[in-house]
Amino acid sequence: MASQVAQERVFNFSAGPAVLPVPVLERIRDEMLCLPGAGASVMEISHRSKPFIAVQEQAKARLMRLLGVGDDHDVLFIQGGSRLQFSMIPMNLLRGQPGPAQYVLTGTWGASALEEAVKEGPTEVIYDAKDTNYDRLPKVSELKINPQAAYVHVTSNETIQGVQFPADLNIGNVPLVCDSSSDFMYRPYDISRYGLMYACAQKNAGPAGVTVVVIKKELLERSQANLPGYLNYQLHSKADSMWNTPPTFAVYVLGLVAEWLEETIGGLDKMYAINQSKAAVLYEVLDQYPQFYLGHARREDRSLMNVTFRFGKAELEKAFLKQATEQGMDGLAGHRSVGGIRASIYNAMPMEGVRALADFMTDFAQRNA
Ligand SMILES: Cc1ncc(COP(=O)(O)O)c(C=O)c1O
Structure with missing residues (x-):
């Protein structure tokens, strides 16, 4: 039974919820009936019980080590996904502040975050790549940052378009708020640069249901007492x-x-090197067949997490997806709003899966060019 299930596992390129590390899934299976020391599964025990408090404290401690979080920041676990953060951020950080919230729009998710912020207070868009279909990113020097701004919001990786800021932005003293939902922990960070970083877990860090919020403690002072408690x-x-x-x-x-990132991979430096190698394998194929595969992102703004492209001959898309599925590769259809192909190669996607896709892409191009 177990081996049959294992044989059915495909290379899952879904954008989220997404692939999890197999050793993590095996551990969940092993502890499903009884979390060690708890006498029941983790789902069946009180959140106030010692075993669960230990689970949550360890998760937080590991995240703090991986992200390099010190005394200046706190790490929170919140429900409601990243979309709730689109609202909570302006409710907590904009309300009562003298300056506007500034938004950098590099894709669909940044634009969705703005839609919620405008309901709360004054906002300013300081970059919008909509005209070029969100295929590029700005340099910090192009951004007119208002020193009075309540915060500047960016999306480190736009999951749908596949553009990604390659490094921590340095925007000076205005708090940087970053939606890291689809590249959370793909590389090491200088967390001191961030006022707030948030990420729903279901892409690069776990299952749907929890969102990690790393917040500078001094920003907690902005939360007003009349906010609904959960928010x-x-x-x-x-x-x-x-x-x-x-x-x-x-x-x-x-x-x-x-735990897998720390103990099996060996930390975020190692994870970053693996992610760079994986993405290079796929982009090499795009660059080898530039008339056949049309990459969406400008070369220098390409994402290491979501590789997005279309076909020179658009009619080939269906055949590509069908044949990929037949060869055990799934989740490759682009987001419904943009079409094309999107290969999400998050931390847990093994190099083996990336190579299988690259080989298939090469073969497909040769057969259909
Ligand atoms: C960058 C980004 N931000 C926000 C979201 C929304 O997350 P959620 O569905 O958890 O609200 C997603 C994913 O769906 C995303 O990729």
Whole structure:
């Protein structure tokens, strides 16, 4: 039975929820009936029990080590996905502030974040790549940052278009707020550059249900007491992310993924090197057949996480997807809003899967050019 299930596992290029490391899935399987020391599964015990508190504390400690979080920041576990953060961020960080929130729009998700912020208070768009179909990123020097701004919001990796900032931005003293949902922990960070970094877990860090918010402690002072309780960062921080029942299973898996990153991969430096090699394999094929595969992102702005392209002959898309599925590669259809192909190669996608896709792409191009 187990081996049959294993044989059915495909190379899963889904953009999210997405591939998880096999050793993490095996560990979940092994601990499904009984979390060591708990006498029951992690889903069946109180969030106030010692075993669960240990699970959550360890997950947080591992994330802090991986991200290089020190005393200036706190790490929160919140539900509601990244979309709830689109609202919570302006509610907590813009309300009552003298300056506007500034938004850098490099793709669909940044634009969606802005849609929520405008409901809360004054906003300014300081970069918008919509005219070129979000195929590029700005340099910091191109951004007119208002020194009075409540914060500047960026999306480190635009999951749909496949453009990614390659490094931590240095925007000076204005708090940098970064949606890292689709590239969370793909490389090491200088976390001191961030006022707030957030990421739903279901792409690069675990299952759906938990969103990680790394927030500079001084920003917690901005949360106003009349906010609905759940939407108040300060309450979550004071209660150690136990203000209400946390998503216990999701936090547990997030902790296991962090353990895998630390102990099996060997940290975010190593993960970054692997991610660079994996992405290079796919982009090499795009560059080898530039008339056949039309990459979406400008070369210098390419994402290491979501490789997006179309076909010179658009009619080949269906055949590509069908044949890829037949060869055990799934989840490759581009987002419904843009079409084309999107290969999501998050941390847990093995090089073997990337090579299988690159070989298939080469063969497909040769057969159909
Ligand atoms: C960059 C980015 N931001 C936000 C979201 C929305 O996340 P959620 O569905 O958890 O609200 C997604 C993914 O779907 C995303 O890729």
